[in-house]
Amino acid sequence: MAGELFPGARVVVIEDVVLTGEHARRTISALRRSGLDVIALAGLLDREQEGRFRIEEDGVRTFFAFRERDLHR
Numbered sequence: 001m002a003g004e005l006f007p008g009a010r011v012v013v014i015e016d017v018v019l020t021g022e023h024a025r026r027t028i029s030a031l032r033r034s035g036l037d038v039i040a041l042a043g044l045l046d047r048e049q050e051g052r053f054r055i056e057e058d059g060v061r062t063f064f065a066f067r068e069r070d071l072h073r
Contacts, residue, residue: 007035015043018064021051028060045071 005011011031015024018041028038038060046052046064055062 005034005036008037010037010039013038013041013060015041017045017047018043018051018055018062019047019049021054024051024055025058028055028058 013024013027013031018024024041024043028041031038040061040063041055043062043064044066046062046067048068052062052064
């Protein structure tokens with residue numbers, strides 16, 4: 001993390017690749033415990049292994065540049 005973070009600050013988590021979503025969910029949980037408002041996750045690649053859905057079930061919107069199927073065309 002960079003910069004100062006204050007309780008209630010709205011943040012976006014950045015991930016490179018999301019497979020199961022467990023790493024991102026742990027990060028989101030830790031940020032929320034610190035009093036931050038995680039509003040979204042932006043990622044490079046959704047490997048389409050349910051991770052995106054698990055993150056969204058936690059109330060976090062997700063945005064990805066690519067999906068796994070996009071790379072196999």
